[in-house]
Structures are given as C-alpha cells and as structure tokens.
Amino acid sequence: MNIVVLVKQVPDSGAERSLSADYSVDRASASNVINEMDEYAIEEALKIKEAHGGEVTVLTVGPGGATDSIRKALSMGPDKAVHVQDDALHGSCAVATSKVLAAALRTLNADLIISGAESTDGRVQVVPHMLAELLGVAALTGARKLTVDGSQLTVERQTDEGYEIVTAATPAIVSVWDTINEPRYPSFKGIMAAKKKPVQSLALGDLGIDAGEVGFAGASSQVIEFTKRPVRNGGAKVIDEGNGGEQLVAYLATEKFV
Structure with missing residues (x-):
C-alpha cells in the first residue's frame, strides 16, 4: 500500500508564540x-506498512527550515519525503x-493519505476535508x-458522545486524533538512516500552481488585527468575617458564573 503522511512544522x-508584523x-x-x-499519523502509517507492506512517504509544505522536521519524521521509519x-x-x-x-498528492498516487486531525498553530481542522474534495476521494x-x-x-470516528463507525474504499484520506496509538x-x-533517505524538493512551478493563487495574494481570509493575551491577575481573595458565602456568591455573579 502506498501511504502518504502529511506533516507540518509548527x-x-x-x-511563547507570536505573530509577525x-x-x-x-x-x-x-x-x-x-x-x-x-506524529500519531506517522505511527499509524508505519503500523499499516508493517502489517500489510508498502511504502510510507512524508509530505510537507513549508519553508527551508522545515527540513529539520522532515528528518525527524523520517527517523521514525518512513521511507522518503517530499518537501514543497x-x-x-x-x-x-x-x-x-x-x-x-x-497538487503534490496527485504526483504521488497514494492509496491512503493520513494526517493529524488538526495543527496546533491553526487548529481549523479543515484541510483533510478540503483535500478529499479536491482529490475526489473519501474522507474518514x-x-x-x-x-x-x-x-x-474502517474507522472509529471519535465524537463527544462516543464514536461512529465509518467505512470507505481506498483511495481515501484519514485524519487521526492522539487516542489512536502511541508514537514510537x-x-x-x-536517526542515522534518516540522513540518507531521499527528500524530493518541489516548487510551485513543478506543480503547475501560479504564485498569485497562494500566499497573501491568494488568501481567502485576512487577519485585520490582534492583541496579546492579557496578563493574568492575582485573583480575588474572600476573607470570611461571617459573610464569606455572600461575598463568594456576589463575586461569582459579577463574573456571570451564577
């Protein structure tokens, strides 16, 4: 089975994290x-390869510095990588x-695409669904x-109430939560073997994508402004002098807890 794992450097x-100008x-x-x-997606791909054979490719879109994360991913066991x-x-x-x-996935002819359910920087959880639509494959x-x-x-899809059982035939894309396994x-x-594994580098021109379709120029959304998280205060202290309960309820009311 030809498996591609989507990996993002974050x-x-x-x-501490911040935004640029x-x-x-x-x-x-x-x-x-x-x-x-x-990392859970990588582990799941490796488990499938060990059970059913095949090849695991890591696919990353990111700047040159993302090479460090690609090599870390390859050190876990995948066979090769593609870096856009x-x-x-x-x-x-x-x-x-x-x-x-x-566009990159179309060149790889994957039977199965595995990704994390979300990234810790964006946390929008939409990329797997968008890829399924663009590629015309099932999304689990x-x-x-x-x-x-x-x-x-066959997937057990995690929900707030329990789980749903969903099935589909390959090719398909599967996104996973951290409840699926324990990464090795x-x-x-x-680590030493990862240094010798092939990493193919692709640019937008190699994928037939115009620069105007991506970046700030092609963005469908825009950040207008942002503020940093406010500094945490020391909190309020209630001293019980016979009316501590009343003070507590009054405080909770001002904070709209009651």
Missing part, C-alpha cells in the same frame, strides 16, 4: 517542531495550502481507530 505549543505566525524566532498530532517549498507560499491560508497539497476524519482490510478502510521514539539507527 511553533512549539509549550513555548504581517500577521503571519512568527516562525523565525520560534522553537519549531513537528505538529504533535502528525517556495517563497510565494508565505502567508497562505488553508484553502491555498490545500491546493498545493492536492477524527479517527481513534483505523482498520485496513485490503482496499477497505526514533532510535539511534533510525
């Missing part, structure tokens, strides 16, 4: 890592990014379990 969610995510000064949910990088991509929205990913999203039987896929740690052997 600013570390555990560190052009309202794009400031990646230059951030500590950038593989999107956490994508072009200066014109800076500022691309989810719609434009989906166009680029779809929000998976907590994936079963492969030949060309038949790269071994020293895997």
